[in-house]
Amino acid sequence: MPDILPYADSYYARSRDDDHIHPPLDGSIETEVCVVGGGMAGLAAALGLAERGRSVILLEAHRVGWGASGRNGGFVSAGYSRDLSALIARVGRDRAVELHRLSQEAVDLVRRRAQTMGQAVAPITDGLVRCSWFDDRAALDRRVAQANELVDADLEVWPREKVRAIWRSPRYFDAVMNPKAFTFHSLNFARGTAKAAIRAGAVIHEATPVTRIDLSADRKRVETATGTVLADQVVVACSGYIDGLVGPLSRATLPIGTYVVLTEPVGGRLAEVIGAPHGVSDDRFASDYYRPLPDTRILWGGRISRWTDLPRLAETMMADLRRVYPQLADVRAEVAWPGTMGYATHKMMQVGQLAPGVWYNQGHGGHGMATTTLGGELIASAIAEGDERWRLFEPFGLSYAGGVLGPWVAQAVYWSYQARDAWKSWRQTHRV
Ligand SMILES: Cc1cc2nc3c(=O)[nH]c(=O)nc-3n(C[C@H](O)[C@H](O)[C@H](O)COP(=O)(O)OP(=O)(O)OC[C@H]3O[C@@H](n4cnc5c(N)ncnc54)[C@H](O)[C@@H]3O)c2cc1C
Numbered sequence: 001m002p003d004i005l006p007y008a009d010s011y012y013a014r015s016r017d018d019d020h021i022h023p024p025l026d027g028s029i030e031t032e033v034c035v036v037g038g039g040m041a042g043l044a045a046a047l048g049l050a051e052r053g054r055s056v057i058l059l060e061a062h063r064v065g066w067g068a069s070g071r072n073g074g075f076v077s078a079g080y081s082r083d084l085s086a087l088i089a090r091v092g093r094d095r096a097v098e099l100h101r102l103s104q105e106a107v108d109l110v111r112r113r114a115q116t117m118g119q120a121v122a123p124i125t126d127g128l129v130r131c132s133w134f135d136d137r138a139a140l141d142r143r144v145a146q147a148n149e150l151v152d153a154d155l156e157v158w159p160r161e162k163v164r165a166i167w168r169s170p171r172y173f174d175a176v177m178n179p180k181a182f183t184f185h186s187l188n189f190a191r192g193t194a195k196a197a198i199r200a201g202a203v204i205h206e207a208t209p210v211t212r213i214d215l216s217a218d219r220k221r222v223e224t225a226t227g228t229v230l231a232d233q234v235v236v237a238c239s240g241y242i243d244g245l246v247g248p249l250s251r252a253t254l255p256i257g258t259y260v261v262l263t264e265p266v267g268g269r270l271a272e273v274i275g276a277p278h279g280v281s282d283d284r285f286a287s288d289y290y291r292p293l294p295d296t297r298i299l300w301g302g303r304i305s306r307w308t309d310l311p312r313l314a315e316t317m318m319a320d321l322r323r324v325y326p327q328l329a330d331v332r333a334e335v336a337w338p339g340t341m342g343y344a345t346h347k348m349m350q351v352g353q354l355a356p357g358v359w360y361n362q363g364h365g366g367h368g369m370a371t372t373t374l375g376g377e378l379i380a381s382a383i384a385e386g387d388e389r390w391r392l393f394e395p396f397g398l399s400y401a402g403g404v405l406g407p408w409v410a411q412a413v414y415w416s417y418q419a420r421d422a423w424k425s426w427r428q429t430h431r432v
Helices: 040-051 084-091 093-115 137-151 160-166 186-199 247-251 313-324 368-385 389-393 403-429
Strands: 027-036 056-059 125-131 156-158 175-183 203-205 210-214 220-224 227-236 254-263 279-282 288-292 298-305 333-343 350-355 358-362
Touching: 027 040, 027 220, 040 056, 040 186, 040 358, 040 368, 056 186, 056 227, 084 093, 084 137, 093 137, 093 175, 093 186, 093 368, 093 389, 137 156, 137 175, 160 175, 175 279, 186 203, 247 350, 254 313, 254 403, 288 313, 298 313, 298 403, 313 333, 350 368, 350 389, 358 368, 368 389
Parallel strands: 027 056, 027 227, 056 203, 125 279, 227 358
Antiparallel strands: 125 175, 156 175, 210 220, 220 227, 254 298, 254 333, 279 288, 288 298, 350 358
């Protein structure tokens, strides 16, 4: 039986709202829908189903939000890991716009739900800023014009003088402000979503790893070490932690590691270096992302790799921070942690039906804080109301992720893009 693990030590785990544990499954029960996986993809499906009056049981191997959903940057924005122009290239303009609008609606729903959770998810800070690492204002203007025209994104271009007055880094040029996006406490949001699902009638069992699912009969049989669930329908939402549980879903999942560090409080001088509360990222393929917390600590994320952990993680992440803000060279790390994302090779979320009554919501990659809720809502409304909008995602199926070689290929691609970013940056500095 797999080990049942506590929350990884992180800013989020240290500041979680309470430590209520949903007791493990004990015995055999029946339900209409069984959800496997208590990250945001599973929790959103459970909440959506319970809100629609369906009987639903969710089984989580460790704790709700134990995986990527409770360890991330807390950035919530529209769109997918695959960007809008790549989406247009794949499915055409109209379908791409429709898909993007669904993700915008999900951002609004996440915000509405977060607003009911009070201080636990605070601060909810509006506005995400993407600072340009490269001196290419024209490219920025084109991208913003396209997004504003096609999907009413309301993006604003901020000139470099304004950017450098707020974020005192020699690295940045112009920036794009997305006022509709926000940041919040993602683990408490996951835990709050679990509580909301229970209030709506769902049952949640933590510390209950599913060991086997028999999907062959009309009634699906979900087995754990301490009990069995018989269900008419199953939703699998195990992301990068799926580890072979359902072959076709596991084979379509590329587990990719990524990392976050929390600094010690910086104190009064933080405002002179990072002069706004917004979340920030940049436009390199291997982007950093960060946000200042109200107590002047900085939550700083970045890097991806095929390894689920990195040696000397805190030092590595702090070196990234110092590259952007050399004036914070003396600031120390408080805690650093890894997380695993589940990617599809096409970089779109995967939502759909494997067989009648067998649903999946996975592949949210590094952009899942809104799309997990979208997937959950689509599945809930499909089961409860016959809604077929999940079919919009059919072009992005369960593509083979490359088996054991997949993560190595992803690592090689990452290194090549990192090298490309470094080369671009060097040419810019040396005006070649
Ligand atoms: C460090 C980091 C930073 C990120 N930053 C951002 C960000 O700022 N904004 C953003 O939009 N996205 C971000 N992401 C991505 C985002 O967090 C994910 O896309 C999203 O959380 C995926 O949710 P999920 O429910 O699919 O997966 P997870 O949250 O990983 O949940 C999967 C769950 O399934 C459970 N499980 C697995 N196997 C079993 C089993 N056999 N039985 C029972 N349960 C099982 C696991 O225990 C786990 O809890 C980040 C990810 C990481 C790791």
